[in-house]
Amino acid sequence: MNRHSYFHIFLGGDELVKKDKPKYKQIVDAAVIVIAENGYHQAQVSKIAKQAGVADGTIYLYFKNKEDILISVFQEKMGMFVEKLEHILTKEVSASEKLRLMIESHFGLLSGDLHLAIVTQLELRQSNHEIRMKINGVLREYLLQMDKILVKGMEDGEFDKDMDIRLARQMVFGTMDETITTWVMNDHKYDLVDLAPKVHRLLMKGMRA
Amino acid sequence: MNRHSYFHIFLGGDELVKKDKPKYKQIVDAAVIVIAENGYHQAQVSKIAKQAGVADGTIYLYFKNKEDILISVFQEKMGMFVEKLEHILTKEVSASEKLRLMIESHFGLLSGDLHLAIVTQLELRQSNHEIRMKINGVLREYLLQMDKILVKGMEDGEFDKDMDIRLARQMVFGTMDETITTWVMNDHKYDLVDLAPKVHRLLMKGMRA
Amino acid sequence: MNRHSYFHIFLGGDELVKKDKPKYKQIVDAAVIVIAENGYHQAQVSKIAKQAGVADGTIYLYFKNKEDILISVFQEKMGMFVEKLEHILTKEVSASEKLRLMIESHFGLLSGDLHLAIVTQLELRQSNHEIRMKINGVLREYLLQMDKILVKGMEDGEFDKDMDIRLARQMVFGTMDETITTWVMNDHKYDLVDLAPKVHRLLMKGMRA
Amino acid sequence: MNRHSYFHIFLGGDELVKKDKPKYKQIVDAAVIVIAENGYHQAQVSKIAKQAGVADGTIYLYFKNKEDILISVFQEKMGMFVEKLEHILTKEVSASEKLRLMIESHFGLLSGDLHLAIVTQLELRQSNHEIRMKINGVLREYLLQMDKILVKGMEDGEFDKDMDIRLARQMVFGTMDETITTWVMNDHKYDLVDLAPKVHRLLMKGMRA
DNA sequence: TATGAATGAGGCTTCATTCAT
DNA sequence: TATGAATGAAGCCTCATTCAT
Numbered sequence: 029m030n031r032h033s034y035f036h037i038f039l040g041g042d043e044l045v046k047k048d049k050p051k052y053k054q055i056v057d058a059a060v061i062v063i064a065e066n067g068y069h070q071a072q073v074s075k076i077a078k079q080a081g082v083a084d085g086t087i088y089l090y091f092k093n094k095e096d097i098l099i100s101v102f103q104e105k106m107g108m109f110v111e112k113l114e115h116i117l118t119k120e121v122s123a124s125e126k127l128r129l130m131i132e133s134h135f136g137l138l139s140g141d142l143h144l145a146i147v148t149q150l151e152l153r154q155s156n157h158e159i160r161m162k163i164n165g166v167l168r169e170y171l172l173q174m175d176k177i178l179v180k181g182m183e184d185g186e187f188d189k190d191m192d193i194r195l196a197r198q199m200v201f202g203t204m205d206e207t208i209t210t211w212v213m214n215d216h217k218y219d220l221v222d223l224a225p226k227v228h229r230l231l232m233k234g235m236r237a
Numbered sequence: 238m239n240r241h242s243y244f245h246i247f248l249g250g251d252e253l254v255k256k257d258k259p260k261y262k263q264i265v266d267a268a269v270i271v272i273a274e275n276g277y278h279q280a281q282v283s284k285i286a287k288q289a290g291v292a293d294g295t296i297y298l299y300f301k302n303k304e305d306i307l308i309s310v311f312q313e314k315m316g317m318f319v320e321k322l323e324h325i326l327t328k329e330v331s332a333s334e335k336l337r338l339m340i341e342s343h344f345g346l347l348s349g350d351l352h353l354a355i356v357t358q359l360e361l362r363q364s365n366h367e368i369r370m371k372i373n374g375v376l377r378e379y380l381l382q383m384d385k386i387l388v389k390g391m392e393d394g395e396f397d398k399d400m401d402i403r404l405a406r407q408m409v410f411g412t413m414d415e416t417i418t419t420w421v422m423n424d425h426k427y428d429l430v431d432l433a434p435k436v437h438r439l440l441m442k443g444m445r446a
Numbered sequence: 447m448n449r450h451s452y453f454h455i456f457l458g459g460d461e462l463v464k465k466d467k468p469k470y471k472q473i474v475d476a477a478v479i480v481i482a483e484n485g486y487h488q489a490q491v492s493k494i495a496k497q498a499g500v501a502d503g504t505i506y507l508y509f510k511n512k513e514d515i516l517i518s519v520f521q522e523k524m525g526m527f528v529e530k531l532e533h534i535l536t537k538e539v540s541a542s543e544k545l546r547l548m549i550e551s552h553f554g555l556l557s558g559d560l561h562l563a564i565v566t567q568l569e570l571r572q573s574n575h576e577i578r579m580k581i582n583g584v585l586r587e588y589l590l591q592m593d594k595i596l597v598k599g600m601e602d603g604e605f606d607k608d609m610d611i612r613l614a615r616q617m618v619f620g621t622m623d624e625t626i627t628t629w630v631m632n633d634h635k636y637d638l639v640d641l642a643p644k645v646h647r648l649l650m651k652g653m654r655a
Numbered sequence: 656m657n658r659h660s661y662f663h664i665f666l667g668g669d670e671l672v673k674k675d676k677p678k679y680k681q682i683v684d685a686a687v688i689v690i691a692e693n694g695y696h697q698a699q700v701s702k703i704a705k706q707a708g709v710a711d712g713t714i715y716l717y718f719k720n721k722e723d724i725l726i727s728v729f730q731e732k733m734g735m736f737v738e739k740l741e742h743i744l745t746k747e748v749s750a751s752e753k754l755r756l757m758i759e760s761h762f763g764l765l766s767g768d769l770h771l772a773i774v775t776q777l778e779l780r781q782s783n784h785e786i787r788m789k790i791n792g793v794l795r796e797y798l799l800q801m802d803k804i805l806v807k808g809m810e811d812g813e814f815d816k817d818m819d820i821r822l823a824r825q826m827v828f829g830t831m832d833e834t835i836t837t838w839v840m841n842d843h844k845y846d847l848v849d850l851a852p853k854v855h856r857l858l859m860k861g862m863r864a
Numbered sequence: 865t866a867t868g869a870a871t872g873a874g875g876c877t878t879c880a881t882t883c884a885t
Numbered sequence: 886t887a888t889g890a891a892t893g894a895a896g897c898c899t900c901a902t903t904c905a906t
Binding site for chain 2: 067068069150151153154155156157160164188191192194195196198199201202203204205206207210213223226227230231233234235
């Protein structure tokens with residue numbers, strides 16, 4: 029069971045066909061680069077088209093409008109995170125170890141794609157209310173998976189049984205998010221993945237039984 | 238020592254004169270209301286002028302441009318937080334207690350001004366790269382004060398001496414920020430200040446010696 | 447003598463061959479339906495192609511461009527009117543009776559094809575100058591036949607000998623056109639053919655000797 | 656009682672103020688010229704602005720959007736016709752004479768403004784459904800006045816008492832319209848006003864008792 | 865013949881800023 | 886100081902047409 033099976037429920041066949049065509053990915057990848065290099069508000073459709081090596085009009089064969097491109101960027105890329113997380117969840121290890129793997133994996137993915145890191149941590153947050161709400165919908169999926177780790181940890185007695193799970197989630201996500209954003213804003217001067225064990229230790233200390 | 242002394246370093250006498258005139262505050266307050274009620278991208282200068290009860294052109298007698306209004310909003314309002322924090326720092330209490338007071342005070346200020354909460358947590362984050370960088374400059378002042386609490390706590394043996402102070406700060410700020418944002422996005426359905434002790438306990442657990 | 451002989455003068459053999467192929471008529475008929483149902487400005491080539499059951503590109507095997515489709519619609523359909531009129535002209539009846547038959551036949555054809563009525567009375571008039579000029583060229587053929595009735599009526603002493611023939615033609619055509627357009631704009635609420643005798647009587651009164 | 660009093664009923668003071676400013680008329684007049692000289696579909700807002708001697712954005716201080724310009728053109732100009740007609744209606748003359756005056760006046764106004772004639776007879780008819788419906792609303796006012804002449808003529812025994820008033824109106828308007836359009840399409844080669852008596856005679860013959 | 869994916873030119877509208885009064 | 890009418894740059898999207906298959 030991976031995210032593809034998840035999305036099968038919601039998307040018609042049509043969309044899936046389009047998403048599987050090479051130009052769809054080409055355009056999504058181009059959007060990430062253009063947004064990262066020019067900033068959200070300077071990421072014109074024409075720039076994305078040029079970066080993708082297609083005509084402006086071609087964009088609209090694959091996306092309903094500009095907003096649709098941006099949401100798709102988040103969906104496609106966030107999908108990677110969810111997939112990783114789902115994979116981690118299947119492993120036969122402790123909740124603490126899962127948490128560590130999640131942080132490491134999350135940091136690792138963004139370390140490996142600096143453009144993507146800029147886009148998700150800084151640029152996409154400049155989008156308007158409507159787009160952000162749709163992005164939040166995608167994010168929720170990730171947070172739901174994250175909750176599973178926390179619940180398991182509490183059930184197994186690794187984490188504090190009286191912990192408010194929403195608060196804990198906010199601490200975990202907020203700390204990770206803040207850590208990554210600080211790293212991005214400092215121009216990736218230091219190694220983000222190196223911070224993972226420390227972040228893990230700090231968070232575990234806050235949550236352990 | 239108050240925040241005015243801090244800004245004396247950066248601002249020329251001209252601005253100070255302007256900032257003391259009633260219309261300056263009128264416009265800043267109008268901006269908060271307009272942004273909160275219309276969203277960042279629908280907060281046109283003309284709307285702010287109308288809300289402030291002045292002509293469009295008058296805005297430009299007090300602010301260099303629109304960007305200047307937005308940064309001033311953050312500066313003026315963030316100033317309140319820094320002042321509170323400076324006040325807390327002078328108290329003769331433990332670092333843990335200072336942390337508790339900071340969280341409570343921070344949550345309290347935003348609970349008391351829902352418009353401001355919307356603006357700082359959601360809307361102002363939609364601003365472009367340049368504005369956000371300037372906002373971060375203002376924010377840094379707050380984080381520097383926050384660091385003093387952490388350092389004191391480590392020196393006094395209340396907090397873990399081997400803690401990475403930057404990481405700890407990211408955890409504290411990230412958790413608070415995520416908690417507030419979640420509260421705002423849930424339409425202030427529950428009482429934010431009530432969460433302060435829990436957040437404090439969680440963070441303390443993560444940081445204590 | 448039928449309209450084909452008329453068009454022989456203007457059209458090369460190529461077009462004739464194409465016009466006899468089933469897809470040519472398929473596309474023209476599809477255009478009428480699409481224009482009537484979507485309006486002139488929403489009648490994209492792709493919609494016409496879909497309605498006709500052919501690929502977009504196939505359209506261009508039968509028509510030079512979109513303009514050519516629209517003119518062909520008018521040509522093909524207006525041809526029906528000219529044919530009917532030519533048939534009426536051969537009858538051995540008075541000019542007044544011919545006029546009556548013409549009105550009745552004209553009203554009858556449009557009553558029987560509401561799509562066509564919408565297209566000729568409302569939608570095709572939204573076309574640009576150039577197309578309308580070409581449409582007028584086709585219309586002229588109809589008006590020339592109409593003139594024959596008027597001339598005959600004047601020669602036979604049925605119509606006023608001193609009548610300005612151009613004015614009379616404008617009255618006849620203008621009245622018919624206005625009557626049909628009003629009927630179309632009133633959503634065919636009443637029976638158009640029922641109005642034919644009244645229109646005939648009114649026009650005859652204006653023209654008789 | 657003139658049309659201003661009529662519109663007072665429908666328009667708020669705001670609109671009236673705008674309509675009285677010189678730039679409003681400047682833009683409406685520019686629109687007539689640009690549409691007449693370039694055709695409806697080539698009448699870009701930027702062209703109208705340039706012709707009016709204002710910036711593109713200025714247009715939008717006086718008009719909601721492009722559609723609003725076009726409807727205003729018709730409203731403002733058609734207003735002249737309605738005013739003339741209302742004036743004619745107050746005269747103490749026979750219905751036949753009123754009809755003559757109406758035709759002469761209508762032809763005269765368009766003869767005196769060739770641009771306007773092109774716009775109303777040819778170009779504005781290319782507008783889309785929605786705009787045409789709004790234009791028809793304005794036109795209705797004119798036709799209502801015209802009906803008054805017909806009713807009076809029937810009451811006074813000048814016109815056929817059994818005449819279908821709607822058909823009669825369609826004949827009168829259709830004939831006038833067709834006559835003017837033919838004149839415009841023939842590049843005003845002949846004098847339109849000279850045709851008025853003939854048109855009047857023809858229509859009277861069709862309608863008289 | 866037939867297809868349909870790809871092309872790319874073109875225009876309405878918004879809104880931050882200016883400047884004459 | 887204060888006004889607010891005027892400015893004009895800038896970008897998303899549509900759709901007729903082409904052309905490789």
